[in-house]
Amino acid sequence: MVRKRRKKITKISINDVAKRAGVSITTVSRVINKNPCVKDYNRDKVNSVIAELGFRPDISARHLAGGRINTIGLIIPRFEDMFHTYYVTEVVRGVCNTASESGLDVLVHLTAKDLKPRSLGTHLDNISFCSGVIFADIHGNEKLLEEVIDMGTPCIVMNHIDDKLDAGCVAIDNKRGSLNAVDYIISLGHKRIATITGDLGIQAGRDRLDGYKKSLKKHAMRVDESLIKRCDFSPQRARKAVPELLALDEYPTAIFVASDEMAAEAIKALRENKVKVPQDISIVGFDDSWFATQGPLGITTVRQPLGAMAEKSVAALRDLIHSKTKASMPRIVLPTELIVRESCVSPLKQEDFY
Amino acid sequence: MVRKRRKKITKISINDVAKRAGVSITTVSRVINKNPCVKDYNRDKVNSVIAELGFRPDISARHLAGGRINTIGLIIPRFEDMFHTYYVTEVVRGVCNTASESGLDVLVHLTAKDLKPRSLGTHLDNISFCSGVIFADIHGNEKLLEEVIDMGTPCIVMNHIDDKLDAGCVAIDNKRGSLNAVDYIISLGHKRIATITGDLGIQAGRDRLDGYKKSLKKHAMRVDESLIKRCDFSPQRARKAVPELLALDEYPTAIFVASDEMAAEAIKALRENKVKVPQDISIVGFDDSWFATQGPLGITTVRQPLGAMAEKSVAALRDLIHSKTKASMPRIVLPTELIVRESCVSPLKQEDFY
């Protein structure tokens, strides 16, 4: 490939276009913004000059002058966590895809784990640029969210429902998802069901634990605190929970794990302790992430519609941006689906294995 | 938590601050920009007013007026590919961490798989905002890169070395990495070594194949085309390569796979065909990603220093941005490291298993 000659890097502006096309900059601006009130002749002329000169409107100037910016922000918290890796992957993918279909551009913004005062400012600088913002989660970014709301920027919070929030909320029905999962485990005949929880500082973590408890109560089973291992979505913590569970006088026959990644790690840890899954202990995970199918054993899990969550979020944000009147903040909760694979069987069958 | 009263969302500007502090906007601007030529008394006064009013300079105005923007862009191509998921995760993490240490903010920009003309423009709008840009790979974004370079924006390309490029290049020594890997396989005594390649449209894919061939030649072994399965970094393609390899008159005793993700999938596919790893066939992967340790068998692999690549890229970009003179474009190649785990053994040992 022959190296092309460098174009001049002198910035060409709306003035250059106007001059060359023999019209005013107002007309050029109208053409750029697809304002219909321009004579065809002029529009064509301007467009051809734009193409000829390779003119590209300066987004800063446009923004400063009060023009619409077709960019939404996507704020991603605490990127370090592996838990968020799958979640974030799907959310980013979904938001970017949906946004681009609507002609929106996405500015992905990762917030550091420990947000220093200085960086809070920096974050807002860029965010102030967007016509709307989606928070991939609220945890750790409560302050940022508040500031963005105070700036008057429309916001959507994912994965967290809070009626007091002056932002739209789009989330998964985590409570019902885990309720269904544990109902399923119980329906198989399990009596001693443990749980390895996610981070209880995150709503999704709390809700998944709540659903577990609710299911037990619904079936008049006792909630045994020794069967509840409070973890944090990290595989390390999940791994540590395993020997604790095995040290109990009476083994659980099933474990509901609040994420597939933790479930996969728990299964590994169980194996290392010569406990077979599902023969000795059944496992149900959550997420339907790649971890559920990556290992040698397909993990029965709760699928969450992350793609749909992303879609709904973008749509809701667009509505907020375009509603000139003070719109009411949407609250959207998406259903989950139980995906049955091989990691959870009836305890009767388990005995067959012996 | 009690709901705080909403602040006024009326934008407060440098004028408000100046008026309140009893100085000119010039002085306020100097304070904001940490210009030392301000009397302490005034500086303190301005700073306290800024804090009191919650003033935050408008980034668009600042940009338009020619101020420095502490934001670099990170362009990520073809997000759909799973191969890129691990790669991207690490690159994003590394770039964000390093950048924030230098007081830089990162604008992560995902390019769609099929870049329509329109979105090319949109992309540039946002990118034009950054004082420098890092491309996480060049593949699929050649045009964008050229345009960004033509805009006069300093650029760094990761994972691809091209001397003709008017941008800095930071990459992994893929060729040597795979050369070492295959050398290792040969040193174990293997004679029939297959390879499952990555996407040969990507330099990393080509280089890993080249290294494989080079090693064979170095050891005076024939390069047998039937042992080369040209894939694309996707596990699906890798999976399909397995039965083809097994249909050969003579099995390979080892396979060098161009990514751990493909390696993990290949191992699964081999198992399903009752071929044991490493007893029947040895496997060496590439990346040292989580796939290498996630499965039941640790995969021997080539570790690439993605974190270091990110660091070097940010540092190089910073240099390019700050060098007022036309700097020469850096070419940085980072070494790899062979990580020996359980998936590759000597063929003599393999016979022991029979």
Add this chain to the structure above:
DNA sequence: CTGAAAGCGCTTACAG
């Protein structure tokens, strides 16, 4: 349908 002009909120010579 069109254009002159004001203004968005900053930075930066320039003059003091």
Add this chain to the structure above:
DNA sequence: CTGAAAGCGCTTACAG
């Protein structure tokens, strides 16, 4: 050390 003023490149009433 400080400030008045020009200017960055656009949008948007406003008047025609």
